[in-house]
Amino acid sequence: MPAIAVHKAALREGLVLPYAEVGGPSGVPVVLVHGYADSWWTFEPLLRRMPASLHAYAPTQRGHGDADKPPDGYLPEDFATDLVAFMDSVGIERAVLVGGSSGGVQARIVAGRYPDRVAGLVLLGVPVALADKPAAAELWEAVRDLEDPVDRDFVERFALxxxxxxxxxxxxxxxxxxxxxxxxxxxxETLRGLLETDLRATLAGILVPTLAVWGDQDPIVTRAEQQTVLDTVIGSRLIVYEGAGHVVYWERPERVVRDIADFADFAKSAA
Structure with missing residues (x-):
């Protein structure tokens, strides 16, 4: 089981993001991009199981976890800009991007805009749209009136x-x-950005190898959305985890790591 090292990356304008890292320089660089309200800890089950063939980084995004919390910059495109800046800061020229849940939105943006920086794209339970979903509308009703400190019961219900x-x-x-x-x-503001952004448009222009992973009991992301990815991104593939929910990387970490490692090997050979 690899040891997880936690460091800090200084980005532009003094923004500091903590990040977890496992593996050495001989491994294929993999950047794990967390979703809404999470931190690098959401990928701890994957990081503990990473093979030596991968060199994994998991940054915590602005506003989340122990990262700096500036007053603005919470649109998907802001997080995407931070992701490229993070790669610059830690010296990653090109990596496989692994987006979990809404983290896949900014990963898609980077893959479409900076294909020279992305060796491959893995989407773990990533939505194609949110604004038209009753569950998203219900979440917004709860979130728009949130006050500090955020209610623990609300967060527990959200996670469960x-x-x-x-x-x-x-x-x-x-x-x-x-x-x-x-x-x-x-x-x-992060949820507002996700609801007001045309998430479907972030699939446009992706030409890098792409793998979608989806649990067929996902309460948020549908099978039809996975088909949209397959229809839109040339050469993309889908793996369905039967019985798994939205965060397959919590429920099936061993299998997710195997699938990421196999895909990274494929992307490396296809480069």
Whole structure:
């Protein structure tokens, strides 16, 4: 089991993001991009299982976890700009981007705009749209009136609603603690950005090898959305995890790591 090292990356304008890292320079660079309200800790089950063939980085995005929390910059395109700046800061020229949930939106933006920086793209339960979904509207109703400190019961319900299979209680408690580090305004402005952005448009122009991974019990992302990815991104592939929910990387970390490693090997040979 590899040891996880935690560092800090200084980006433009003094923005500092913590990031977790496992692996050495001989491994294929992989950047794990977390989703809404999370931090690098959401990928801890994957990081603990990373093979030596991969050199993984998991940054915490602005406003989240222990990252700096500037007053603005919470649109998907802002997070995408930060992602490229992070890669510059830690010296990653080209990497496989692995986006979890809404983290796949900024990963898609980077893949479409900077294909020379992206060796491949893995989308783990990533939505094609949110604004038209009742669950997203219900979440917005709750989030728009959030105040600090953010209610712990609300965060626990949010985290528990993401899974279809049991997840270790201690890990879920860590996720809740990390979610609580995001101020109410970050919950609000990040979700507003996701709802007001044309997420479908972020699929345009992606020419790098792409793998979609989806749990068929996902309460947020539909099978039809996965078909949209296949129809839009040339040469993309889909792996369905039967019985898994939205965060397959919590529920099936061993399999997710295997699929990422196999895909990274494929992307490396295709370069």
């Amino acid at each position: 609603g993401m899974t279809a299979e049991p997840v270790a209680r201690g890990f879920l408690e860590t996720i809740v603690e990390e979610n609580l580090k995001a101020p109410a305004r970050v919950w609000r």
